[in-house]
Amino acid sequence: MACCDNCGNFDDSHYEDLKETYQQIPKDAHQPDLYYYWQYPLEEDYLMPNNFDCLCEICFDILNQEGKIKWKEETV
Secondary structure, three states: OOEOOOOOOEOHHHHHHHHHOOOOOOHHHEOOOOOEEEOOOOOOOEEOOOOOOEEEHHHHHHHHHOOOOEEHHHHO
């Protein structure tokens, strides 16, 4: 289940979870075609800011351009 901690965009698995729990589903935030980045510092080459656990590719790219995504080669 992917849901961006910054903007609220989400994929199909999160959509199904919301349907099953009868929660209101914001249709404009359902973005199944986006890539979602996860915060796993041991496996990934990046660290996300502000304790984000999941970011959609749009928010990730914006934060990366602002220099807020830390890459492993920068932290070594």
